[in-house]
Amino acid sequence: MKGLILNNLYSVEKSVKFSSLLTAVVVVLLLLMNHSAALKLAGFLPFVLIPVHAFDILKYDAISGWNKYEIILPVTRKRIIESKYLTFILLFIFSFLLVFCIAYVIHLFLLPTMHSVFFNYLLRAMGLIICIAALVYPLTFRLGTEQSDSIMMGSLGITLGIYFVTVFMLEVFIGEVEDFDEKFSIIFFIASVLFLLISYVISVYIYKNKEF
Amino acid sequence: MENILEVENLNKIYSDSHFELKDITFSIPYGSIVGIIGENGAGKTSTMAAILGTSKKDSGTIKIFNQEMDYLNNKLKERIGVVFEQMNFSNNVNVVQLSNVLSHIYQKWDKEKYFHYIDTFSLPKKEKVGNFSRGMSMKLSIAVALSHNTKLLILDEATAGLDPKARNEMLDVFLDFVKDKNQSILLSSHITSDIEKIADELIFIKKGEIVLQTSKNELLDNFAIVQCKPTEWKQIDSNVTVSYRNKEHMLEVLVSDKHSLPASFQIKEYSLDEITLLLMEGDHHEGTNS
Numbered sequence: 001m002k003g004l005i006l007n008n009l010y011s012v013e014k015s016v017k018f019s020s021l022l023t024a025v026v027v028v029l030l031l032l033m034n035h036s037a038a039l040k041l042a043g044f045l046p047f048v049l050i051p052v053h054a055f056d057i058l059k060y061d062a063i064s065g066w067n068k069y070e071i072i073l074p075v076t077r078k079r080i081i082e083s084k085y086l087t088f089i090l091l092f093i094f095s096f097l098l099v100f101c102i103a104y105v106i107h108l109f110l111l112p113t114m115h116s117v118f119f120n121y122l123l124r125a126m127g128l129i130i131c132i133a134a135l136v137y138p139l140t141f142r143l144g145t146e147q148s149d150s151i152m153m154g155s156l157g158i159t160l161g162i163y164f165v166t167v168f169m170l171e172v173f174i175g176e177v178e179d180f181d182e183k184f185s186i187i188f189f190i191a192s193v194l195f196l197l198i199s200y201v202i203s204v205y206i207y208k209n210k211e212f
Numbered sequence: 213m214e215n216i217l218e219v220e221n222l223n224k225i226y227s228d229s230h231f232e233l234k235d236i237t238f239s240i241p242y243g244s245i246v247g248i249i250g251e252n253g254a255g256k257t258s259t260m261a262a263i264l265g266t267s268k269k270d271s272g273t274i275k276i277f278n279q280e281m282d283y284l285n286n287k288l289k290e291r292i293g294v295v296f297e298q299m300n301f302s303n304n305v306n307v308v309q310l311s312n313v314l315s316h317i318y319q320k321w322d323k324e325k326y327f328h329y330i331d332t333f334s335l336p337k338k339e340k341v342g343n344f345s346r347g348m349s350m351k352l353s354i355a356v357a358l359s360h361n362t363k364l365l366i367l368d369e370a371t372a373g374l375d376p377k378a379r380n381e382m383l384d385v386f387l388d389f390v391k392d393k394n395q396s397i398l399l400s401s402h403i404t405s406d407i408e409k410i411a412d413e414l415i416f417i418k419k420g421e422i423v424l425q426t427s428k429n430e431l432l433d434n435f436a437i438v439q440c441k442p443t444e445w446k447q448i449d450s451n452v453t454v455s456y457r458n459k460e461h462m463l464e465v466l467v468s469d470k471h472s473l474p475a476s477f478q479i480k481e482y483s484l485d486e487i488t489l490l491l492m493e494g495d496h497h498e499g500t501n502s
């Protein structure tokens with residue numbers, strides 16, 4: 001498992017480093033603007049730029065043939081899928097730590113950034129990228145990387161659909177309560193994590209029956 | 213002699229292409245090199261894919277190290293080294309990073325042996341493998357395949373595209389691999405000269421079916437290609453007729469026992485390439501003694 005994850009990370013090492021540097025610079029600038037919209041964007045940006053490289057791994061694996069080679073290695077297909085999901089989770093955690101640490105340092109020494117609006121958008125961004133991952137993985141394993149652009153666009157569309165449906169459902173069921181934003185952000189994040197777990201089970205099933 | 217690999221009645225239908233593997237049966241004794249010969253699309257790669265589990269067989273049994281092949285059994289997979297026609301490592305890793313990756317995957321990853329091959333093959337250690345030439349890629353694939361206590365080496369067109377010097381270098385490595393009689397190689401190639409140089413046993417495959425299976429010595433000592441008129445064909449014992457084809461109003465016949473031919477028949481000088489061609493293009497004789 002460690003070897004598979006290591007290979008995944010080597011595959012996208014350069015792009016992750018570049019994206020991380022870009023994210024750090026842009027997030028610092030956004031937070032220093034001390035504006036509500038900039039704060040929201042600072043919460044979103046890292047998850048749009050960094051964990052998405054985990055999806056590129058699938059494409060690179062197919063181009064190089066590593067996806068076929070993995071099958072003959074002394075690892076099970078379940079472990080291969082686990083390694084893909086764990087690589088995504090590692091990049092996801094790294095993105096969170098990066099933006100949180102930057103925001104915390106700025107909050108400590110320069111100006112207050114730790115507003116609820118920042119946390120709300122952080123949770124929503126995390127929920128959105130987890131939802132996208134939950135769709136991208138099984139669809140790519142099923143349809144192949146040739147369809148990766150359509151899968152990405154489709155997943156983004158469906159994720160936004162789920163996002164707005166969740167908003168609508170909450171409004172219907174709990175109404176316009178005072179801490180609606182916080183409640184929605186937490187519920188959407190938890191729902192996306194559950195969605196990812198279901199996606200993992202489906203991906204394992206698809207991959208176990210896949211032929212190369 | 214005990215076999216390292218036994219394939220029995222392997223069948224697989226590819227619904228999308230209508231191609232099928234039909235009752236593939238063969239075995240590889242310890243210490244031997246078995247070559248699969250066939251034209252493109254004959255079923256060489258499909259047979260190997262079924263053995264390796266990259267595609268699923270419909271029926272038949274595959275035994276490796278005397279155990280039914282179980283694709284969840286990592287200990288079995290540990291001892292199989294594979295080289296595909298194309299290098300299959302991630303393009304963005306270098307030779308050192310690849311060793312790091314594989315040392316966490318193979319329990320018996322032999323780093324020393326790996327870097328010995330890397331040095332022997334003069335491969336750069338810090339360059340991304342995606343930038344490697346065809347020859348370098350294949351050398352790297354072979355270095356990896358030989359560096360994890362491999363007992364069975366499966367090579368699918370591993371020498372294709374290499375220059376003659378590199379090919380010879382690789383063939384010497386393969387011969388060295390089997391010399392202690394504990395390890396074996398299953399090799400597929402359409403370069404028959406490579407197979408002729410190193411293989412002990414030969415399997416000719418055509419349209420998903422084995423048309424001839426024999427030892428190299430048997431093929432070279434007893435087989436022959438004869439040319440005769442269609443009227444003379446009846447003089448050849450049907451039990452020794454393997455394959456035949458029409459060529460310029462004459463018949464070209466591959467026989468499995470040249471000593472049984474009537475003295476009037478003139479045996480043609482032939483190479484493994486010509487036998488392959490006759491087997492692939494000719495009609496397979498029902499009474500084949502293979």
